[in-house]
Amino acid sequence: MSLRACDVTGLVLVALIATAARADTIAYRSLSRSDFRAEAPPAERNVDAEHMGAYTCGRLIPEEPIAIRIEPASGGFVAHAPTLRVRGVMDRSCSWWNDALRNAQPAAYILQHEQIHFALIELAARGMETRGRALEARGATIEAAHAAFQQALDVLHRDTATAVQRRSDEFDRDTSGVYRPGVQQRWYDRVAAELAR
Numbered sequence: 001m002s003l004r005a006c007d008v009t010g011l012v013l014v015a016l017i018a019t020a021a022r023a024d025t026i027a028y029r030s031l032s033r034s035d036f037r038a039e040a041p042p043a044e045r046n047v048d049a050e051h052m053g054a055y056t057c058g059r060l061i062p063e064e065p066i067a068i069r070i071e072p073a074s075g076g077f078v079a080h081a082p083t084l085r086v087r088g089v090m091d092r093s094c095s096w097w098n099d100a101l102r103n104a105q106p107a108a109y110i111l112q113h114e115q116i117h118f119a120l121i122e123l124a125a126r127g128m129e130t131r132g133r134a135l136e137a138r139g140a141t142i143e144a145a146h147a148a149f150q151q152a153l154d155v156l157h158r159d160t161a162t163a164v165q166r167r168s169d170e171f172d173r174d175t176s177g178v179y180r181p182g183v184q185q186r187w188y189d190r191v192a193a194e195l196a197r
Contacts, residue, residue: 023059023091023092023093023094024037024091024092024093025059025061025089025090025091025092026089026090026092027087027088027089028088028089028090028118028119028121028122028195030115031056031090031111031114031115031118032111033097033107033111035090035092035095036054036055036056036092036095036096036097036114037092037093037095038055038057038092038093038094038095038096039096040096041055041096042055042057042094042096049096049098050098050100050101051101051104051177052098052101053097053098053101053104053105053109053110053113054095054096054097054098054110054111054113054114055095055096055098056090056095056114056117056118056121057090057091057094057095058088058089058090058091058117058118058120058121059088059089059090059091059121060086060087060088060121060124060125060128060157060160060161060164061086061087061088061089061125062084062085062086062087062132063085063086063087066081066084066153067081067083067084068080068081068146068149069081069082070142070145070146070149073138075140076138076139076140076141076144076145077138077139077140077141077142077144077145078136078137078138078145079136079137079138079139079145079146079148079149080133080135080136080137080149081132081133081135081149081153082133083133084129084132084133085129086125086126086128086129086132087125088118088121088122088123088124088125088126089121090118090121095114097110105179106179109179109181109184112184112185112188113175113176113184115188116171116184116187116188116191117168117171119191119192119194119195120164120167120168120171120191121164122195123164123191123194123195124160124161124163124164127160127163128156128157128160131156131160132153132156135149135152135153135156136149137149137151137152171187174187175187
């Protein structure tokens with residue numbers, strides 16, 4: 001039995017789909033200065049704009065509808081989404097370049113820094129997709145299996161968001177507000193190798 005679930009209210013990421021539909025998003029690729037189209041950093045992020053070279057708005061977006069497959073299994077049902085797809089995107093209409101900060105760091109360094117943030121989002125999307133396709137949730141009824149699967153997706157989203165934020169913070173501790181091209185290049189090489197796998 002196959003159930004197409006368009007209303008995945010338990011998955012926080014789905015709320016981003018409406019935002020992304022209005023947004024100017026791009027899938028992972030090399031960034032250029034022209035990709036930063038916002039006139040100011042997003043107010044809701046509470047960022048210290050005067051000290052930032054740029055700000056990248058990244059999003060994890062599951063493609064809709066999410067096809068949840070529910071099948072009978074030992075006294076109940078099991079739900080999974082073997083074709084789950086998650087995209088990592090940059091929202092160009094929200095991503096900002098600080099034109100006022102001209103002499104702090106070279107533009108190429110800032111652009112590489114934002115490229116690494118974008119790569120971390122892409123890696124998180126790939127990881128979420130892989131783990132999401134492996135998820136299984138059981139329930140006594142079709143509805144219970146469906147609800148349990150949605151809860152499992154919600155946990156996966158929170159875990160993925162926490163992990164990507166932790167890694168992004170680690171990267172920023174190593175390279176933000178300082179000019180450390182060797183350290184930043186090591187980060188770049190590391191994420192490029194992970195993307196190539």
